[in-house]
Amino acid sequence: MMLTSKSITKESIIDVEGIVSLVPQKIESCTQQDVELQIEQVFVISQAAPRLPLQIDDAARPDGDESQGPMVNQDTRLDNRILDLRTSTSQAIFRLEGGVVQLFRESLMKRDFVEVHTPKIISAASEGGANVFEVSYFKTSAYLAQSPQLYKQMAICSDFDRVFTIGAVFRAEDSNTHRHLTEFVGLDLEMAFNYHYHEALDVIGSMFNDIFRGLRDRYQTEIETVNKQYPAEPFKFLEPPLRLTYPEAVKTLRENGVEMGDEEDLTTPAEKLLGRLVKAKYDTDFFILDKFPMAVRPFYTMPDPNDPKQSNSYDIFMRGEEIMSGAQRIHDPKLLTERALHHEIDLTTIQSYIDSFKYGAAPHAGGGIGLERVTMLYLGLDNIRKVSLFPRDPKRLTP
């Protein structure tokens, strides 16, 4: 029997018939330690090609540990994604990512959100037309939606009150970094509120804590599996989440040597530094940064009624990287028109957006999360391609 089964190529799929029997001594090298299988027959269901483009053992070894065999570089992994996904690490990553989506939904459904689906093919490029993919659409052309935002807002204007949507979003940005994809999964939510946009920010904060608590409690095995190959500090969060204002962040950064103006945006290095400073002071990998300067936010962002230089908008960070951007949106067509003109946007391209608020629109706020970024940063991974099943970037369209 052993002779025969040695001729079966690695990674083949086989059926085995045999007798399960107790062992006198625990088998330390297996997860199933108390029994063994006395094989009687082996059937080859699918014979793998004898030469594999990569060895699963090599793909599963911790980075830098070349004493045991060659490392597999990222492009080889992605070119042969089917094999790369067979490692315990990949299996754990995508099971946990499925958990993020499930926890996002659970948290919002218990808060009376309705799940909706928004179109990906849109007639006009939102937000000015930069970075959108063009699609040929019968005799005309169209674009791929960069965000479901407009449609979420229209759902609120349609009396849905609280909605979320999960789906592909597209960015035609030629960014070849560890954290950009041209196609990713957006977890988006939008809600009407009664008195203050912080009602939405409270929901968002609680939702993230539901996700973090759920991952910690339900996915401990997966987290440990990933950590064996890619060690990382456990993800820390506070209950309730830490919330800072933009002026507080600027003050902290200045105290630590960063030179920046009050109405300037955070650079990526400044974000990273802020993440480290916040971690040192508050012991959390998660925080909300509220009240961004009006000057650095999109035209539809609601100004702070008490200080027109500030806005009712926020970014959210995990391990010093932005994973969500959101705001109270302007629901008054007159103010929205004014702000668009201020941003020198061609009104004809956004007229239907403005018109959405003409027939009664409740004050509302929301935001969008990149699923892959949340998974990557929660697990402390170094590249977003590890958490996208078949990643798309400016240079990669296959497999």
Added chain:
Amino acid sequence: MMLTSKSITKESIIDVEGIVSLVPQKIESCTQQDVELQIEQVFVISQAAPRLPLQIDDAARPDGDESQGPMVNQDTRLDNRILDLRTSTSQAIFRLEGGVVQLFRESLMKRDFVEVHTPKIISAASEGGANVFEVSYFKTSAYLAQSPQLYKQMAICSDFDRVFTIGAVFRAEDSNTHRHLTEFVGLDLEMAFNYHYHEALDVIGSMFNDIFRGLRDRYQTEIETVNKQYPAEPFKFLEPPLRLTYPEAVKTLRENGVEMGDEEDLTTPAEKLLGRLVKAKYDTDFFILDKFPMAVRPFYTMPDPNDPKQSNSYDIFMRGEEIMSGAQRIHDPKLLTERALHHEIDLTTIQSYIDSFKYGAAPHAGGGIGLERVTMLYLGLDNIRKVSLFPRDPKRLTP
């Protein structure tokens, strides 16, 4: 007070301050019959434009009931979708549609399926390249996926065993019918099986019954609300679901005057007739049609090992319309190549698909469901545009 509030335009959003008081006599015309609100102050939060493009009352009236006021035609509804979505009917439809998605997930998650996300931008047009939208992708061009099938299958080849995915699928088909959209939500599943593809068909059948039972038990209010505007017979299903074979269906159709060959596909009128005949005989609006002739199925369909003219493939019907197509897929690269050549497919365009099965692939089967069709047919509605939040068809890209 009443004078002032009369000047508030219809559909405006208002805040009301007042005192809740008991009423001496039930208010028959309201859902809240025992109390009333003594209004003290009204604040207009968002004033609607005085002229609405359609009246909600008109949009909410049953078809054909013009004695009470004008009807609103479909294009006017869709052009002003925000208002059309405010009817109780639309609110109920989309809440129930959210329920279909949730029940689909619940049913599969309890059967150990993993939720995954597959790319929508693909490098080569699957299935020969007809009916795909082309996308400009940096310096090259790409296509929008017509189905996540290839990627679901690759997930199975990556050892995920059972997967489902929910997301946009795109069809560049110039079909202007009551049941075609160019973009819709696909509910897709794929699973490895041990002995027979009927293991997958059993799961699919049970999953549909979970959905139908869940809708009946959790969404009775929504169903009744929709029925008030669009009356329909309650949706009937059997436990377990009825399963017929293609030869049985052909025999039944012939007995009822349809002339067709053994290896001919069902026409749309034949499908409708079959639906009526099955309903009359078995009292079910749902059935599975198994063992389609090999001649009418795509190249990747597994032939029946006992009869090469038949295939291990199936369609599923609701109220006489197809809502799911599925099959056991060929997992052997050699047989797959043979079948592709038989279908005169250019092998270079599908080489990576064929290669997916080279490194050990378990036998697997699956299928894809159109969410909107399920919702439409469950509710007995006459047009798929009623169940798509912002529908896309060859002539409609807005709002």
